[in-house]
Amino acid sequence: MQSEPDSLSLTFAALADPTRRAMLARLAQGPSTVKELAKPFKISMPAISKHLKVLEHAGLIQRGREAQWRPAQLQAAPLKDVAQWLERYRKNWEESFDRLEEYLHKIQKEKG
Amino acid sequence: MQSEPDSLSLTFAALADPTRRAMLARLAQGPSTVKELAKPFKISMPAISKHLKVLEHAGLIQRGREAQWRPAQLQAAPLKDVAQWLERYRKNWEESFDRLEEYLHKIQKEKG
DNA sequence: AATGTACTTTACCATTTGGTTAACTAGCTA
DNA sequence: TAGCTAGTTAACCAAATGGTAAAGTACATT
Numbered sequence: 543m544q545s546e547p548d549s550l551s552l553t554f555a556a557l558a559d560p561t562r563r564a565m566l567a568r569l570a571q572g573p574s575t576v577k578e579l580a581k582p583f584k585i586s587m588p589a590i591s592k593h594l595k596v597l598e599h600a601g602l603i604q605r606g607r608e609a610q611w612r613p614a615q616l617q618a619a620p621l622k623d624v625a626q627w628l629e630r631y632r633k634n635w636e637e638s639f640d641r642l643e644e645y646l647h648k649i650q651k652e653k654g
Numbered sequence: 655m656q657s658e659p660d661s662l663s664l665t666f667a668a669l670a671d672p673t674r675r676a677m678l679a680r681l682a683q684g685p686s687t688v689k690e691l692a693k694p695f696k697i698s699m700p701a702i703s704k705h706l707k708v709l710e711h712a713g714l715i716q717r718g719r720e721a722q723w724r725p726a727q728l729q730a731a732p733l734k735d736v737a738q739w740l741e742r743y744r745k746n747w748e749e750s751f752d753r754l755e756e757y758l759h760k761i762q763k764e765k766g
Numbered sequence: 767a768a769t770g771t772a773c774t775t776t777a778c779c780a781t782t783t784g785g786t787t788a789a790c791t792a793g794c795t796a
Numbered sequence: 797t798a799g800c801t802a803g804t805t806a807a808c809c810a811a812a813t814g815g816t817a818a819a820g821t822a823c824a825t826t
Contacts, residue, residue, distance in 0.1 A: 547672075554670035558663050559784085563739075570746055576803060589785055591804055596783090610793050610802045618747035625740050625747075627675075628733060634682055635730035635737075671814085688773060701815055703774055708813095722772045722823050 556600035668712035
């Protein structure tokens, strides 16, 4: 329902699929052709093409062209953005004391 | 088409929505009732309820109960998992030299 | 008992997503 | 030119997603 999702949403959506994450893991070792990228999966080539389009649209890969090959290469900048977004929550997973009980008492005292 | 998505996929999917990320940002300050969480958005309460279910299913929040309130509290563990997953790519966004040209020459020499 | 507050559940809808098969394009090779 | 290799595009489908309005639930207040 949103016309143009923001870039973080595009990145998270692209990462929310194990096939695409596996592709990124492969591309972290270096560029690859589509056929080579497709090898570990039992889905069709058009499905692979679609996954690559999602990754490209999210800015996570860049495509090249040489003869009949259209190799893909990782572009890690959006991952850096995710890492930055996450930093805001680091204290939350490092603390992890229970503030819920405290809050329950608070709203009970305030009575609405 | 996948019956039970893995937990990383659930987490990324939950984060791929700006409304849900804003809710998490609010919850990073401390627990909140549903009504209070809903305040910044112009969507209906059922829509809010659905977003909370997605976050809960991904393990990103825990729900409480006190009288007619069902407060939510951040659970940051899945974010820690994301941070760990990301670490694998840190070198990629810190390097960022261009290996694509190199690869183009390589596959051209190999000819198939 | 009746009303109000804070939600959730149900039923519905349009759009997006992830897959398919079939057809097409681009470039090399024989 | 014909055929192979590598990949994309088109048309289609089922399921998931994000929204709605209306009805239902749980508890508190009057």
